[in-house]
Amino acid sequence: MKNKNTKYIPREIEKKWQEIWERHNLYGSDLSKSNKYYVLAEFPYPSGDLHMGHWFTFCGADIYARFKRMQGYTVFFPNGFDAFGLPAENAAIKRNIHPRDWTMSNIKRMKEQFATMGGSFTYDHEVITCLSEYYKWNQWIFIEMFKKGLAYRAKTMSNWCPVDQTVLANEHVVDGLCWRCGAEVVQKEVEQWFLRITAYADRLKWPENPSVDWPESVRRGQNDWIGKSEGAEVEFGVENSELSIKVFTTRLDTLYGATFLVLAPEHPLIAKIVSEKQKKTVEAYQRETEKKTELMRKETRVKTGVFTGAYAVNPINKEKLPVWVSDYALITYGTGALFGDAHDERDSEFAKRYGIALKPTVITGNREKDGRILSLKECFTGYGTLVDSGEFSGLASMTAKKKILEKLVKNGKAKPYVTYHLHDWSVSRQRYWGTPVPMIHCRNCGIVPVPEKDLPLELPYEVDYAPKGKPPLASNIEWMRTKCPKCDETAKRDAETMDTFVDSSWYFLRYLDPKLKDAAFDKKRSAKIMPVDIYFGGAEHTLGHTLYSRFFTKFFYDLGMVDFEEYAKRRVNHGIVLGPDGEKMSKSKGNVVNPDAEVAKYGADAVRVFVAFFMPYDGTGPWISDRIWGAYRFLERVWKLKEKADDHKMDRQDLLMMHKTIKKVGGDIAGIKFNTAVAALMEWLNYLSRKAKNKKQKVSWEEYRVLLILLAPFAPHMTEELWQRFLVKPPPSFLSVHCQKWPKYDPKFLEEEEATIVVQVNGRVRDSVKMQNAKCKMQNYVEEKARESERVSKHLEGRSVKKVIYIEGKIINFVTED
RNA sequence: GGGCAAGUGGCGGAAUGGUAUACGCUGUAGUCUCAAAAACUACUGGUCCAAAAGGCCGUGUGGGUUCGACUCCCUCCUUGCCCACCA
Numbered sequence: 053m054k055n056k057n058t059k060y061i062p063r064e065i066e067k068k069w070q071e072i073w074e075r076h077n078l079y080g081s082d083l084s085k086s087n088k089y090y091v092l093a094e095f096p097y098p099s100g101d102l103h104m105g106h107w108f109t110f111c112g113a114d115i116y117a118r119f120k121r122m123q124g125y126t127v128f129f130p131n132g133f134d135a136f137g138l139p140a141e142n143a144a145i146k147r148n149i150h151p152r153d154w155t156m157s158n159i160k161r162m163k164e165q166f167a168t169m170g171g172s173f174t175y176d177h178e179v180i181t182c183l184s185e186y187y188k189w190n191q192w193i194f195i196e197m198f199k200k201g202l203a204y205r206a207k208t209m210s211n212w213c214p215v216d217q218t219v220l221a222n223e224h225v226v227d228g229l230c231w232r233c234g235a236e237v238v239q240k241e242v243e244q245w246f247l248r249i250t251a252y253a254d255r256l257k258w259p260e261n262p263s264v265d266w267p268e269s270v271r272r273g274q275n276d277w278i279g280k281s282e283g284a285e286v287e288f289g290v291e292n293s294e295l296s297i298k299v300f301t302t303r304l305d306t307l308y309g310a311t312f313l314v315l316a317p318e319h320p321l322i323a324k325i326v327s328e329k330q331k332k333t334v335e336a337y338q339r340e341t342e343k344k345t346e347l348m349r350k351e352t353r354v355k356t357g358v359f360t361g362a363y364a365v366n367p368i369n370k371e372k373l374p375v376w377v378s379d380y381a382l383i384t385y386g387t388g389a390l391f392g393d394a395h396d397e398r399d400s401e402f403a404k405r406y407g408i409a410l411k412p413t414v415i416t417g418n419r420e421k422d423g424r425i426l427s428l429k430e431c432f433t434g435y436g437t438l439v440d441s442g443e444f445s446g447l448a449s450m451t452a453k454k455k456i457l458e459k460l461v462k463n464g465k466a467k468p469y470v471t472y473h474l475h476d477w478s479v480s481r482q483r484y485w486g487t488p489v490p491m492i493h494c495r496n497c498g499i500v501p502v503p504e505k506d507l508p509l510e511l512p513y514e515v516d517y518a519p520k521g522k523p524p525l526a527s528n529i530e531w532m533r534t535k536c537p538k539c540d541e542t543a544k545r546d547a548e549t550m551d552t553f554v555d556s557s558w559y560f561l562r563y564l565d566p567k568l569k570d571a572a573f574d575k576k577r578s579a580k581i582m583p584v585d586i587y588f589g590g591a592e593h594t595l596g597h598t599l600y601s602r603f604f605t606k607f608f609y610d611l612g613m614v615d616f617e618e619y620a621k622r623r624v625n626h627g628i629v630l631g632p633d634g635e636k637m638s639k640s641k642g643n644v645v646n647p648d649a650e651v652a653k654y655g656a657d658a659v660r661v662f663v664a665f666f667m668p669y670d671g672t673g674p675w676i677s678d679r680i681w682g683a684y685r686f687l688e689r690v691w692k693l694k695e696k697a698d699d700h701k702m703d704r705q706d707l708l709m710m711h712k713t714i715k716k717v718g719g720d721i722a723g724i725k726f727n728t729a730v731a732a733l734m735e736w737l738n739y740l741s742r743k744a745k746n747k748k749q750k751v752s753w754e755e756y757r758v759l760l761i762l763l764a765p766f767a768p769h770m771t772e773e774l775w776q777r778f779l780v781k782p783p784p785s786f787l788s789v790h791c792q793k794w795p796k797y798d799p800k801f802l803e804e805e806e807a808t809i810v811v812q813v814n815g816r817v818r819d820s821v822k823m824q825n826a827k828c829k830m831q832n833y834v835e836e837k838a839r840e841s842e843r844v845s846k847h848l849e850g851r852s853v854k855k856v857i858y859i860e861g862k863i864i865n866f867v868t869e870d
Numbered sequence: 871g872g873g874c875a876a877g878u879g880g881c882g883g884a885a886u887g888g889u890a891u892a893c894g895c896u897g898u899a900g901u902c903u904c905a906a907a908a909a910c911u912a913c914u915g916g917u918c919c920a921a922a923a924g925g926c927c928g929u930g931u932g933g934g935u936u937c938g939a940c941u942c943c944c945u946c947c948u949u950g951c952c953c954a955c956c957a
Contacts, residue, residue: 269874269952276873279956301957314957355955380955390957397871398955473956591951665894666882672950673882682894685909692909728884731893738893745910810889815938817889843924857937863888867937 060691062655066769070170078788079121079172081128083564088581089125091117092560092620094589094597095132095179098158099139102165103637104629104645104663104675111663112626112726113588114171118765119721121172122794128581129172130563132179133159136187137552138216141485141517142233151485152513155182168651169660170768172790179566181555182485186562188508189572190554191490193604195501196611198491202248203479205499209318209383210478212240218482219244239342244480245489245548249603253278253472255617256602264583265622273594279473284457285387286466288313288364290325291372297321297364300386300469304460305452308441309393309414311403313364313375314357316383317341325375327361334358334377341379355380355402366391367465368456369442378402386471414441415449477600479551484517484524486549494536494543503537511549523547556597557604560584560619578614587620590628598623624724627671634674645675657767658684664726664766686734687770689741690763694778696744697756707801709739710758714797717762726766733763753779764789811838812865813847831858838864 073079081088093113096106110131117129133155140151147154159180166173179186197203211220215235219242230237249256257278258271283302290296297313315322317338326334337358357378364373373391380398381390392399394410403410415436436449444452460466480489490502490509502509512531517524526532526547536543561573564581568574589598605619630636631643638644650659662683667673702710713736720729736759740751757779764771768790775789807828811819819841827833835856838844844866851868858864 272874273952276953281956283957299957303957378955380957382956385956387957392957396957398957471956594952662894668883671883676882676895679882679895686894688909727882728893731884734893808889812888812938815888815936820889846924855937857888859888863938865888865937 058695060688060770062657062769063652065773066168066170066656069769069772070167073172073788073790074175076788077175078790079127079129079174080176081126081174083126083128083577083581085126086580087125088585089120089127090560090581090584090586091120091127091129092563092584092587093131094587094593095134095556095559096162097137097139098133098135098155098162100158100161101644101646102162102648104647104650105637107169107647107659108629108663109588109590109626110166110169110171111660112624112669112724114169114173115660115664115721115726115765116586116588116724118172118768118790119718119794121790122761122764122792124793127172127174128177128563129174130177130179131166131171131173132177132559132563132566133162133181134552134556134559135159135180135182136486136549136555138218138483138485141483142216144485145518150513151517152182155485165648168648168656170656172768177563177566179559179562181552181559184508184510185567186559187487187511187555189558189562190487190550191502191507191509192504192572193558193607194487194550194554195490195504197247197607198501202251202607203245204248205243205245207241207243208478209239210242210244211237212242213237216483219478219480242480244478245550246476247479247603249477249600250472250474252603252606253280253474255606256474256599262618264618264620266620267623267625269591270594270598270623270625274599277474277595277599280470281386281472282468282470283386284460284466285469286391286460287367287464288373288391289367290375291363291365293325293362295321295324297325297375297389298387299389299391300471301391303395303453304456304466305436305438305441305444305449306393306395306414307366307368307391307456308438308444309395309411310366310371310373310391311394311399311411312373312392312408314378314381314390314392314399314402315360315375316381316388317377317379318383319377319381319388321389322360322377325360325362330359330361334360337377355398355405357402357406359406367460367463374408376402376406376408384475385473386469412440414439477551477553477603479554480548481551482523482547483549484511484515486552487511487554488525489546489548489550491546492534492536492543493546494539494541496541497536497538497543500536500538500543506537509545523549525549553597553600557600558608560587560601561608561614573613575613582614583616583618584620586622586624588624588626591625624669626669627667627673630672630674632674632676645677650677650680654680654684655687655769657770658687660768661687661730661766665730666727668727669724686737687767689737690759690767691770691774693737693741693744693751693759694756694774696741696751697753697778698750700750700752702752702754704801704805706743706752706755708804709736710755711797711799711801712736713762714758714795715802718794718797721765730766733759733766758795760789761792761795764792807861809834809838809861810863811841811844812863813844814867815865816847818847819843825861828861831856834858834864838866 091113093110117127121127135155140155143154144151181187194203213220213230213233213235215233216230220230220237229235257280258275281302283300284304286299286301287296288299299313322334355378357376360375360377362375364375366373381388392403394400394413395415400410416439438444438447438452444455447455457466488509488511490507492500492502494500512528514528515524516527532545532547534543534545561578564577565574601619605614606617608614609617631645633643635641635643647659658680662680665683666679713732716732717729740755743749744751760771760775772789780787803825806822807825809821809828810817811821821837821841823837848866853866854869855867
């Protein structure tokens with residue numbers, strides 16, 4: 053009679069073990085232990101359904117977490133939900149369901165889906181950002197920043213999405229379109245809250261050799277985004293006026309070549325200096341550029357502009373320069389004003405277009421650097437020699453910059469000036485589903501923070517959240533009306549909510565104790581468990597989320613709340629699982645692969661193994677469901693192999709294979725190369741089953757035991773089942789395979805008994821010869837042996853050997869005369 | 871326009887400057903079966919050859935360095951991602 057237990061049926065074992073693990077609190081972290089290891093994966097947005105991308109990310113993180121746990125670390129691997137945000141509100145409007153209800157039911161559903169994965173998440177540390185127990189601390193942090201002058205209100209031109217009716221950060225304007233809804237973004241002047249991230253620009257800049265292990269692409273990307281430019285602010289007097297125009301430049305060495313000035317259309321001085329004659333033209337131009345959306349500005353690279361009728365005076369040589377207005381000068385960069393000269397391509401283009409006679413260049417070539425003459429273009433970018441520059445002629449650019457600055461500073465006409473590409477972080481959102489800004493607007497006292505004892509300032513459930521161009525919270529008049537904490541007069545609340553990136557900027561600290569009542573996070577625990585040891589996430593968060601988190605961390609550091617300035621020791625970017633059509637998965641395209649069906653068909657373990665195996669973790673490629681069969685077959689073969697296991701003794705080759713695999717799998721997991729780790733396991737399995745078949749040998753229990761341990765992070769359920777059935781006897785208590793110690797390889801077993809030496813003639817492989825390890829130390833012997841080969845001697849016939857290259861134990865190459 | 875990454879069989883992908891194509895998928899043939907599926911076994915880059923042995927060609931293109939190059943250097947082409955008037 054056939055025993056039905058001999059068949060591998062995933063659905064019969066997976067749920068069972070998930071429940072047993074939870075019952076035994078297998079993945080609970082004893083946070084009092086000292087050998088901590090914090091594994092973090094970016095928490096998901098509860099959009100409704102888990103998709104393959106989530107599996108890809110979280111399986112990777114889980115494999116790694118399991119691996120570290122088996123290495124003896126106390127692994128802290130929490131999960132949560134980034135639960136505030138626009139989609140909830142949009143879904144609410146569309147389907148007439150409250151954002152909170154929509155979000156919470158999605159979370160419930162996604163948690164069920166997460167459970168099928170068999171992830172080793174640390175229980176009871178869940179963070180859900182839309183709960184007031186969490187966002188209370190967003191508010192607290194906001195007020196702390198306000199007190200330190202880091203949160204402030206300002207009026208600016210902002211990216212405005214007319215469909216979502218909200219302000220967008222620069223990084224959420226993609227090709228001039230809203231990243232969420234795809235509507236064309238327009239410019240609109242609004243007053244809103246900013247966080248002064250620029251105050252941390254210098255500290256956010258990555259040093260050459262940072263103490264933490266983050267991908268170079270992320271570090272470079274952030275540094276470019278911060279875009280620190282050191283230069284000078286030069287004052288150009290305005291002719292027949294007391295006014296002066298402050299111009300930012302990084303190229304003081306070209307100051308003698310200045311031919312004209314350009315002001316950004318939004319520059320406040322324009323109205324004061326414009327001539328009567330030009331007034332109409334200039335104002336028309338200003339109106340026109342105001343209407344231009346970012347998309348239009350980008351598309352028309354042709355530089356347009358108008359003359360103001362005014363002239364400025366170059367402080368270095370008293371030359372008279374016409375002042376123009378053009379939108380290629382950006383009000384947000386430097387001082388919103390620049391001087392044009394022949395060295396800069398854009399300036400030249402602009403001058404040519406409007407018939408401004410450019411002064412000749414004042415930088416010349418003929419300069420050597422690193423033993424070669426530089427091109428003129430290179431000289432223009434900072435390595436030339438000055439000519440026609442008065443007393444500074446003949447100086448190298450670098451020196452001239454310093455000397456000219458010195459002189460201008462002495463005359464009070466310039467000062468060193470540093471500007472950044474990074475702007476302050478606009479955090480106001482005119483939407484409902486977010487953290488209410490904890491501020492009160494009082495007629496007498498101005499802006500007053502909500503007192504700490506009144507936090508959290510709860511988001512009211514009842515509001516009209518349909519977009520009307522004003523924040524939805526403003527529609528709840530009762531909520532809006534309050535009293536000023538200072539003067540007790542009637543006052544108004546702030547109707548705006550915070551950007552959800554505030555939520556995700558510190559959630560990893562809240563994980564430590566999500567229920568903590570009297571502080572944002574547990575300082576003592578943080579000292580123990582932070583920083584995060586490894587952080588898995590998407591490359592798209594290089595300029596957003598991960599930069600903001602670093603900013604928050606540095607702010608906490610300044611408040612003395614944490615004792616580190618970088619919150620994650622290592623950052624790993626994951627790739628993207630595309631739909632089967634090779635396109636990015638999206639609901640509108642209908643190519644979203646839901647893991648539920650795959651799990652039902654193949655079991656979670658096979659899906660996990662396949663997800664780990666089918667492409668490198670940082671790769672991007674389409675999901676091809678049929679191929680999961682390969683992973684399933686692999687697991688089934690492991691399952692069946694147990695029938696071949698007995699007390700067989702391992703020979704030298706067996707030991708070699710086992711230790712090689714231990715080394716490879718451990719090394720690959722540590723290096724986030726899950727695909728080759730699985731391949732190594734497959735290879736070893738091929739070896740084991742071949743030996744079980746061909747040689748009529750059995751597989752030893754030791755081999756089977758190690759195989760299950762190495763496979764456990766990838767296929768946690770089936771390895772546990774096999775472990776419990778065959779390797780725990782009899783079970784005195786619950787001894788999980790996941791609590792086993794990760795095996796160590798012994799280098800003494802890694803040596804091959806026989807060395808295989810590849811023989812080449814003139815670099816072409818002709819044969820390979822085998823010999824005992826010891827013998828390959830003797831080149832003469834190897835050479836003799838190689839010449840004995842018929843295939844080799846055939847190619848050496850009639851040729852004289854000029855040279856023999858021998859790389860010990862690897863290759864021997866005969867090089868002939870001809 | 872700038873920056874970064876990458877181009878390897880029919881496909882996903884492996885390869886510290888040292889036997890290119892590991893591992894998996896697919897395909898072909900076979901074993902088993904009344905049959906099919908599954909499983910198992912063998913083969914599976916191209917080309918010359920009846921076949922085998924063997925030879926030649928093969929990692930986007932063209933060059934270079936080297937005894938030896940997917941790997942290092944230069945040219946060009948292509949694709950992807952990110953940024954984009956930054957004075």
